[in-house]
Amino acid sequence: MQRRKLVKVLGISAFAVSASGFTLITKDGNITTTCTTSQDMLGPFFKEGAPFRNDLRYDGNTSEIPLKVIGQLFGGDCKTPLSNVVIDIWHCDHKKHYDMESDEYRCRGKITTDAQGFYSFVTFVPPPYGGRPKHIHYLIKDIEGYEELATQLYFKGDKRIKKNNWVKYPWDEKRILEVYKNENDMSEVKLDLYLSAKV
Numbered sequence: 454m455q456r457r458k459l460v461k462v463l464g465i466s467a468f469a470v471s472a473s474g475f476t477l478i479t480k481d482g483n484i485t486t487t488c489t490t491s492q493d494m495l496g497p498f499f500k501e502g503a504p505f506r507n508d509l510r511y512d513g514n515t516s517e518i519p520l521k522v523i524g525q526l527f528g529g530d531c532k533t534p535l536s537n538v539v540i541d542i543w544h545c546d547h548k549k550h551y552d553m554e555s556d557e558y559r560c561r562g563k564i565t566t567d568a569q570g571f572y573s574f575v576t577f578v579p580p581p582y583g584g585r586p587k588h589i590h591y592l593i594k595d596i597e598g599y600e601e602l603a604t605q606l607y608f609k610g611d612k613r614i615k616k617n618n619w620v621k622y623p624w625d626e627k628r629i630l631e632v633y634k635n636e637n638d639m640s641e642v643k644l645d646l647y648l649s650a651k652v
């Protein structure tokens with residue numbers, strides 16, 4: 454039974470390696486990966502040209518509970534912080550709509566990591582849409598020496614996170630985050646990001 458299970462896991466992992474460039478480590482029947490943040494689909498709603506801002510909230514959405522998202526960006530060695538890197542973030546609005554048309558760039562922004570690689574922004578937990586779990590998109594691109602990273606943040610306890618949707622590999626669990634209260638009694642989640650160095 455143990456062997457059968459391992460073979461099955463290896464079977465799906467082989468696909469992940471070619472699609473996302475992960476390094477899989479198999480030891481004693483357990484499979485782990487390097488620290489690199491797993492890729493997720495870019496989706497059809499990315500839009501170039503979002504403004505630099507750390508607050509994605511907007512007028513008319515006062516009922517939503519503010520959420521602070523924090524984290525740190527690291528390089529391919531899993532420990533060197535990457536400073537001054539631009540990250541695109543976006544999610545749907547409270548009506549499950551992605552703003553593709555207006556100059557408002559609602560629920561879209563660019564943020565920049567600080568000298569220690571830290572980033573943060575304030576928004577709210579977006580609603581689920583189209584059968585997908587609640588999620589926030591990230592895109593980091595055009596960083597010299599590193600592969601592009603398109604990924605998504607999910608929320609622990611979301612019943613829409615099932616085996617057969619996009620979150621299905623063991624290392625994807627690192628992107629399913631628990632909301633906690635920070636020192637200012639604000640809801641917060643933390644997602645550290647690890648880029649893959651180009652070889």
Ligand SMILES: [Fe+2]
Pocket residue numbers: 496498544545588590
């Ligand atoms: Fe989305």
